[in-house]
Amino acid sequence: MTKVGERSVRSDKKRDVKITVHTELKEMIYKLAYITDTTVMHLVEDMVIYAIGSKRILGEYSPCIVRDIRIDNALYVGHKDAERVGKSPSGINYVRVKTRLTEQEFTKLSSIAYGLDVRPARAAAILVDEAVHDEYFVDRYAKRYLTKNISDEQLMELKKIIEYISRDVEYNVSWANLLSYIIREVTDPVIEIKDKVNSFIVKSWRD
Incomplete structure (x- = not known):
């Protein structure tokens, strides 16, 4: 536990992350949460953590990385002419889903977002989409x-x-x-x- 001013802040305190996903992806997330009797918030957190640790998933997005980043022991080199993933989509077919991440995982997520030149929530949405389509996960x-x-x-x-x-x-x-x-x-x-x-x-x- 650390202190900020006069307030004590838990080192394992989690940060809210609200991702924007297509309604079809939301239905898949909710279905998996239902059959495993897991809260959507916890499931999405597990998906993000899994994808962050998956070299295969991050490797697939290496052509989209515009800035150099290091995740764990892996270095992903940025390219100025990299393919952009774009901002979070919007419209009637898109909804927001909330999850929470520890500071450690949020820092890794922020690094990925920095490399992709997007906000952390957008990076999280990309990772969740990959995880839910990952048969092994x-x-x-x-x-x-x-x-x-x-x-x-x-x-x-x-x-x-x-x-x-x-x-x-x-x-x-x-x-x-x-x-x-x-x-x-x-x-x-x-x-x-x-x-x-x-x-x-x-x-x-x-x-």
Whole structure:
């Protein structure tokens, strides 16, 4: 905890960040938040943090960097003729979504914004869009939620179901798709996800 004047300021205090996103992107964010029982604010924070730490995502935007920046141990060189990402869009199809970041993460976000020559909120919106379209992030997020909320036995049964289904389809079934399906299909009057999963497992093997 540090002191500013006579006020004490927590070192882990978070800063508000309000991003502007398309309504379709907002729906995707809200859907993932719903199926993982996570607040939108927390989910968006996790998305920004993930994207900041993703060399793949930042690498894809390296052609758009106009000023040199260093994120963790990686240096991204700016170019005066770099492709501009543009300011935050506006209009009836765009809405604002709020999140909060620690000072450490906000500093990294501000560095990215500086490199892209945009405001931090615009940089955050770009990172969120990348994260929500990142299959690894979405799948890992769903699996992490399940791991925290169901038993080891239930998790093993779900793995068996995924393997069984994947043998009969042309694509691999993801944890995110399976979780979304369970939430949608299990209409029993149960509250906890572990009960929904149990009901789904019983029905799957019975059918």
